[in-house]
Amino acid sequence: RLNFNTAEGEVEIDPATGIPKKLKGKFTFAEPSESGREKGLLPISDALMACSKFLLDERKSIWILVDRLDVIFANDKKAEALALRALFRVYGEMHAMPAIKLKIFLRDDIWRDITRESGFREASHLIKKVSISWEKIPLANLLI
Known part of the structure; x- marks a missing residue:
């Protein structure tokens, strides 16, 4: 059984090819505290909504x-x-x-x-x- 509150990832985009190479992210599966938000923690639902909006804007x-x-x-x-x-x-x-x-x-x-x-x-x-x-x-x- 997994028991954790946050997840981090990292991907980098190659500028010559546009292929993802690095992207940093840190998400929390609980509502982050105010200090957590100041450190860049986002609820996973907010991150997914932002991704969806970006993709829609890009027609992807x-x-x-x-x-x-x-x-x-x-x-x-x-x-x-x-x-x-x-x-x-x-x-x-x-x-x-x-x-x-x-x-x-x-x-x-x-x-x-x-x-x-x-x-x-x-x-x-x-x-x-x-x-x-x-x-x-x-x-x-x-x-x-």
Whole structure:
């Protein structure tokens, strides 16, 4: 289980190519104190909204893809359900940021587990579902 309040990152943009090389950032997952704000701490929601606005102004968008969630909590079904519910709540809130698209790839059995066993009222508002079937013929076509 992860237990932290802030996250930092760093990326640099190469001026010749425009390819990201370095970008510094520090985000807090809690509301920062006044002194924290003076030091440059931002709530993650503020940072995402600013990114979305910038991207819209530039007529660009980004996709954040999330996959292999079954591996993260392989031995703790309760933590998995809590984390996935939180992720899907974030997914629901991301609609306020049209330039940032969150795409979540999740096995059907895991979705059934988090929605059926202990209930997930918000689930009906979140589903934009496309199921991928990994059967013999489609897999053979993919390989060919």
